[in-house]
Amino acid sequence: MSKPRKDYEKTWWRRLERFVDGERIEVHEYHDIFDENPSFLKDDMQKLDPVTPHKKKKSEWPERLDTLKELYNRYEKWPETKGITIFKRIYGCMAVLFCLALITVLLFTVSNLPTFGSADNPASNEVVQRYIEEGLAETGAVNIVAGMILDYRAFDTLGESHVLFIAATCVMILLRADKHGQKHTMKKVKTPQAKPDPILKAAATLLTPFILIFGIYIVLNGHLSPGGGFSGGAIIGAGLILAANAFGFEQTGRFFTRKTYSVVSLFALLFYSAAKSYSFYTGANHIESIIPKGTPGAILSSGLILPLNICVGMVVACTMYGFYSLFKKGEL
Secondary structure, three states: OOOOOOOHHHOHHHHHHHHHOOOOOOHHHHHHHHHHOOHHHHHHHHHHOOOOHHHOOOOHHHHHHHHHHHHHHHHHHOHHHHHHHHHHHHHHHHHHHHHHHHHHHHHHHHHOOOOOOOOOOHHHOHHHHHHHHHHHHHHOOOOHHHHHHHHHOHHHHHHHHHHHHHHHHHHHHHHOOOHHHHHHHOOOOOOOOOOOOHHHHHHHHHHHHHHHHHHHHHHHOOOOOOOOHHHHHHHHHHHHHHHHHHHOHHHHOOOOOHHHHHHHHHHHHHHHHHHHHHHHHHHHOOOOOOOOOOOOOOOOOOOOHHHHHHHHHHHHHHHHHHHHHHHHHOOO
16 A cells, blocks of 8 residues: 655645535645745736746745635635535535425335235235245245245345354454553543342343243244344354353453454354355355254254254344443443
8 A cells, every 4th residue: 555645735636625524724734825825826927928938027926925825725615604505505405306206206215116915915825825835845944934034035135144244344443442542641540349149140041041941942943943143143142142241251251352343253153154045145156965864853953944044143242242331341
């Protein structure tokens, strides 16, 4: 990457950027241009009359300099007076026009929707019928919803999992405490730490193992009964948050750190992408998949749905606990 010029802040382009951004340009900044670079006046006058530049008296320079300084004064005051007013008016008009256009499009779309509950609605077409009638044979999942989310619409679920990961990454970038910056720019203030609530600690000691086990059960049985990676991962994440509240981040930090979050999320998303890429390739090319669907109703069945549920559950649990940790203490 190229290095910025040392006089970048004094260049015309940088002043134009600051003008567009609405920053105030101090008077001394453009006075320095004329005091340090008077030669451009001579060049300008020579362009106006290249034949007889010697007839232009040097006494005319101060007058021209004063004129240019006055123009710069007006230029500097314009964003604070007329510039802001004009921009606000244009911005308000554009915002109103955009909202009206959006409302018009939405109303037009709603007016063309079919009647609610009608038998010929698109929601009641052959797709739903195929999910119900052929879902068990094609996906091997007893839970039709799991078969639809992680098989028929697995690409959409892959996007949702990546959205969770990207959201957690953005929150980490924005809220993660900068220890190096705090050391040099912020004065550390010792605050009294609240003592752990004995009632909460006793309840968490009893409930946390059951919550985690129940969340794992929901994830592993998502293809057999209501549940799956999203709901099971949320339960596991809630158990981790309860443990952090009751025992402190020092205890949960023994087994869940930023490295743990990164490794688990990366592995889950990569495995999901690789597994479904194989399914997409074989399905699009009418190739028989080598992954068996197993016996419907058995724990090891439904092909890739079980491992995909585990991946989704890990991403959801890590994201929930990561959000809480970042908002609570500024780091994982």
